[in-house]
Amino acid sequence: xxxxxxxxxxxxxxxxxxxxxxxxxxxxxxxxxxxxxxxxxxxxxxxxxxxxxxxxxxxxxxxxxxxxxxxxxxxxxxxxxxxxxxxxxxxxxxxxxxxxxxxxxxxxxxxxxxxxxxxxxxxxxxxxxxxxxxxxxxxxxxxxxxxxxxxxxxxxxxxxxxxxxxxxxxxxxxxxxxxxxxxxxxxxxxxxxxxxxxxxxxxxxxxxxxxxxxxxxxxxxxxxxxxxxxxxxxxxxxxxxxxxxxxxxxxxxxxxxxxxxxxxxxxxxxx
Amino acid sequence: xxxxxxxxxxxxxxxxxxxxxxxxxxxxxxxxxxxxxxxxxxxxxxxxxxxxxxxxxxxxxxxxxxxxxxxxxxxxxxxxxxxxxxxxxxxxxxxxxxxxxxxxxxxxxxxxxxxxxxxxxxxxxxxxxxxxxxxxxxxxxxxxxxxxxxxxxxxxxxxxxxxxxxxxxxxxxxxxxxxxxxxxxxxxxxxxxxxxxxxxxxxxxxxxxxxxxxxxxxxxxxxxxxxxxxxxxxxxxxxxxxxxxxxxxxxxxxxx
Numbered sequence: 001x002x003x004x005x006x007x008x009x010x011x012x013x014x015x016x017x018x019x020x021x022x023x024x025x026x027x028x029x030x031x032x033x034x035x036x037x038x039x040x041x042x043x044x045x046x047x048x049x050x051x052x053x054x055x056x057x058x059x060x061x062x063x064x065x066x067x068x069x070x071x072x073x074x075x076x077x078x079x080x081x082x083x084x085x086x087x088x089x090x091x092x093x094x095x096x097x098x099x100x101x102x103x104x105x106x107x108x109x110x111x112x113x114x115x116x117x118x119x120x121x122x123x124x125x126x127x128x129x130x131x132x133x134x135x136x137x138x139x140x141x142x143x144x145x146x147x148x149x150x151x152x153x154x155x156x157x158x159x160x161x162x163x164x165x166x167x168x169x170x171x172x173x174x175x176x177x178x179x180x181x182x183x184x185x186x187x188x189x190x191x192x193x194x195x196x197x198x199x200x201x202x203x204x205x206x207x208x209x210x211x212x213x214x215x216x217x218x219x220x221x222x223x224x225x226x227x228x229x230x231x232x233x234x235x236x237x238x239x240x241x242x243x244x245x246x247x248x249x250x251x252x253x254x255x256x257x258x259x260x261x262x263x264x265x266x267x268x269x270x271x
Numbered sequence: 272x273x274x275x276x277x278x279x280x281x282x283x284x285x286x287x288x289x290x291x292x293x294x295x296x297x298x299x300x301x302x303x304x305x306x307x308x309x310x311x312x313x314x315x316x317x318x319x320x321x322x323x324x325x326x327x328x329x330x331x332x333x334x335x336x337x338x339x340x341x342x343x344x345x346x347x348x349x350x351x352x353x354x355x356x357x358x359x360x361x362x363x364x365x366x367x368x369x370x371x372x373x374x375x376x377x378x379x380x381x382x383x384x385x386x387x388x389x390x391x392x393x394x395x396x397x398x399x400x401x402x403x404x405x406x407x408x409x410x411x412x413x414x415x416x417x418x419x420x421x422x423x424x425x426x427x428x429x430x431x432x433x434x435x436x437x438x439x440x441x442x443x444x445x446x447x448x449x450x451x452x453x454x455x456x457x458x459x460x461x462x463x464x465x466x467x468x469x470x471x472x473x474x475x476x477x478x479x480x481x482x483x484x485x486x487x488x489x490x491x492x493x494x495x496x497x498x499x500x501x502x503x504x505x506x507x508x509x510x511x512x513x514x515x516x517x518x519x520x521x522x523x524x525x526x527x
Contacts, residue, residue, distance in 0.1 A: 036440075036441030037441075039441065039442045042445075043445045043446065050460055050464070054315060055312075058304070058308055059310075182289040182290050183289055186292075189293075190296070194304075197304065201303070201307045202300065203303075206303075
């Protein structure tokens with residue numbers, strides 16, 4: 001078993017390296033794409049900055065708190081998008097019949113989808129995620145202790161698993177539906193735009209929706225309330241809020257299970 | 272050509288449908304954000320809560336029509352070599368691409384209308400102060416559309432040099448979302464930022480038409496802003512022509 005997981009990792013490294021080489025062919029694109037990654041997430045941060053400079057607080061949260069939630073989201077996003085970013089291409093692979101070829105190769109189709117393309121833009125995300133969590137972590141009203149830091153790390157990993165799980169779920173759906181691209185873009189941009197806010201401000205019903213049907217609350221908001229000492233604002237039992245990083249495993253498992261379940265339903269577009 | 276562009280959008284009805292649902296949800300959340308931000312506050316910088324909420328809703332709809340995920344087929348045509356066939360057609364390439372993009376825009380317009388309808392149901396929309404304002408707002412919207420299309424096309428032209436244009440397109444996409452005022456109106460920006468943005472073409476795309484519609488900018492100032500749009504349309508057209516002249520000699524046909 002240990003042997004096999006090692007070879008999985010080796011397979012991943014080999015395939016990802018090839019994908020990276022393919023992308024480095026276009027030099028100008030490399031740099032602009034890198035900046036693109038920063039611009040994508042950065043405009044939202046800029047928006048929050050301008051908004052809060054004018055208005056001071058949103059639902060009782062000031063800029064240091066909101067920026068910290070957003071930074072947690074950026075860090076977990078980076079942790080999802082660098083290794084798993086090419087999952088967003090699954091639609092095209094399936095629609096163009098390229099997936100036929102993947103099924104023939106002696107490597108797991110999931111691994112092949114993951115290493116399909118090294119998305120350079122994601123390095124920009126990584127840069128921004130690391131930078132933001134350091135800067136806004138220091139400015140956040142949190143007395144950092146070792147357990148709190150450990151909780152932050154676990155929460156960021158959990159958040160990245162939530163995002164990965166959502167995307168893997170859509171990959172599975174792509175086997176039975178022709179186009180899930182706009183759904184993914186929707187998921188991605190909703191998370192980008194709204195996961196930084198104190199989510200309870202959208203009303204109780206919407207908030208519970210963010211905890212279940214579209215589990216965005218687990219990415220940053222819930223664990224952030226623990227670190228910021230604001231769990232009393234959350235209409236959930238405190239222990240559940242504290243345990244929120246564990247939701248990452250559940251969402252990922254659910255996503256992967258959907259992927260495995262729907263994989264046999266793939267029918268080649270034929271060509 | 273315009274029809275073809277229109278058809279290529281309509282062909283993927285599923286995507287258009289999810290696009291509409293997406294926009295409705297995003298408009299709803301944007302409205303919620305601005306209502307929370309104001310939360311009983313008196314007008315800020317002379318802007319009332321109703322105006323700010325209406326701005327956010329209309330701007331989100333306008334932006335989603337102006338910025339489809341794939342705003343021109345030009346990069347793809349260059350990448351797969353289709354460009355060679357396009358160049359032999361008896362119609363200028365720029366006209367072809369422009370017409371096609373116009374088709375995409377027209378096909379996506381109902382999307383914006385659905386978003387606006389949702390905003391109306393949530394009582395987030397306000398009526399313009401009078402007929403002259405509405406007429407001027409419509410003119411400014413056409414101006415904004417032209418500026419946006421020209422900008423989209425100019426950025427796509429980069430592909431002639433770099434062959435792969437994902438990067439520049441993304442920087443442009445998100446940069447313009449902020450600079451056009453579709454994320455946050457220019458009223459709330461600090462003076463230095465606003466002053467620099469006013470020198471760029473992007474504000475003509477969203478900020479100008481929406482703030483004229485809401486009556487936030489009126490009279491001579493509004494007419495002047497439409498004048499600025501006209502200047503940008505002329506300037507960007509000239510720029511596009513100049514770029515195209517140089518690109519024509521750079522065309523690399525990929526794949527035989």
